[in-house]
Amino acid sequence: MKTMDINRKEENNADNSACKVERSEVLGRYLVAARDIKAGEVVIQERPLVVGPRGDSLPMCLACYRPLPLQGPRPRCSKCRIVPLCSTQCETGGDHTVAECDALRTLKTSSHLMEDSQVLLPLRCLLLRRSADPHDSTKWQHFLSLETHLETRRHTAVWWSHQAHVDKPAACYPNVNSEAWDELSRDRFLAALGSDIRLRVRQERPKTL
Numbered sequence: 001m002k003t004m005d006i007n008r009k010e011e012n013n014a015d016n017s018a019c020k021v022e023r024s025e026v027l028g029r030y031l032v033a034a035r036d037i038k039a040g041e042v043v044i045q046e047r048p049l050v051v052g053p054r055g056d057s058l059p060m061c062l063a064c065y066r067p068l069p070l071q072g073p074r075p076r077c078s079k080c081r082i083v084p085l086c087s088t089q090c091e092t093g094g095d096h097t098v099a100e101c102d103a104l105r106t107l108k109t110s111s112h113l114m115e116d117s118q119v120l121l122p123l124r125c126l127l128l129r130r131s132a133d134p135h136d137s138t139k140w141q142h143f144l145s146l147e148t149h150l151e152t153r154r155h156t157a158v159w160w161s162h163q164a165h166v167d168k169p170a171a172c173y174p175n176v177n178s179e180a181w182d183e184l185s186r187d188r189f190l191a192a193l194g195s196d197i198r199l200r201v202r203q204e205r206p207k208t209l
Contacts, residue, residue: 052121061086063094
């Protein structure tokens, strides 16, 4: 299945894609059909820059996103002892990275994440800036280029919700976000976080630690 990089696509719309990127002074970047689109045809598919749980998500492994039991104790990473995981394999793979684990182990308090896992997504965004991996550096630049619609989103209900979840990691991980905040104001960061999607997870029963 063909994938599409919006940032690259904007530079070169001259291929056989079903859609193309255009700009508007009002709307910012947006997609329009570039040709007739067949019923059921996949128009666009992209990998997410960062993945994290929503506030209304059911309990899940935060490395592979398989569901965890709704009741009873839930296994956690043996190193940071914060992030819920479904198996020992997820301690060394998936989205719970070494950098994230190290950052969480330096928390002033672990209660924020244990009470509200939605604070993890802002942390994962900020960690892209600190990563030595060139691939993550590219992801950070793509994050900076997101269409934020800042003035439209400012002070909405979603805005205030994201602010609460950004302020928590900002207070807990000052060494993580200090460099990132030089390039990206908190307001723009909040607006960018509003560009999210729901994640569908497979319904297999998780392995246990």
